[in-house]
Amino acid sequence: MNDKEFSEQIHKLKQVYGDRYYPDGRVRLIWSEFKHLGAKDFEAGIDKLILEKRQAPLIDEFRAVFAISGASGRQARIQQIKAANYCDLCGNTGVISFASKTYRCSCPLGEAGLLFSGMMPRWETTTEKTFNG
Ligand SMILES: [Zn+2]
Numbered sequence: 001m002n003d004k005e006f007s008e009q010i011h012k013l014k015q016v017y018g019d020r021y022y023p024d025g026r027v028r029l030i031w032s033e034f035k036h037l038g039a040k041d042f043e044a045g046i047d048k049l050i051l052e053k054r055q056a057p058l059i060d061e062f063r064a065v066f067a068i069s070g071a072s073g074r075q076a077r078i079q080q081i082k083a084a085n086y087c088d089l090c091g092n093t094g095v096i097s098f099a100s101k102t103y104r105c106s107c108p109l110g111e112a113g114l115l116f117s118g119m120m121p122r123w124e125t126t127t128e129k130t131f132n133g
Contacts, residue, residue: 022056087105087109095110110122
């Protein structure tokens with residue numbers, strides 16, 4: 001989503017729960033964590049929060065509502081993993097190409113099989129040794 005689409009949803013939250021729960025510093029952090037979401041997905045999540053939450057939803061509630069399964073949930077999970085770790089082995093792609101073959105990395109990104117579908121052999125520390133004889 002873009003800046004404007006995000007701001008519209010934050011404005012809705014402010015109208016329901018009050019400005020004081022969404023100061024600029026907090027809004028910026030929410031933006032940095034959820035900006036990768038599509039505008040429609042973000043709006044749907046905010047609407048759900050507004051309907052369900054008596055008190056101003058903050059980051060925990062945001063994470064819960066956007067961790068739903070489906071494309072947007074998967075993207076959010078990938079972003080969380082990427083923010084928390086950096087994998088030198090696969091460069092945070094979850095995939096290792098070696099000797100003309102493609103492997104799933106053994107890091108959380110590869111383990112979760114988040115970035116690709118279908119069967120892909122798992123990269124083992126022994127794989128490289130096997131190829132090198
Ligand atoms: Zn990796």
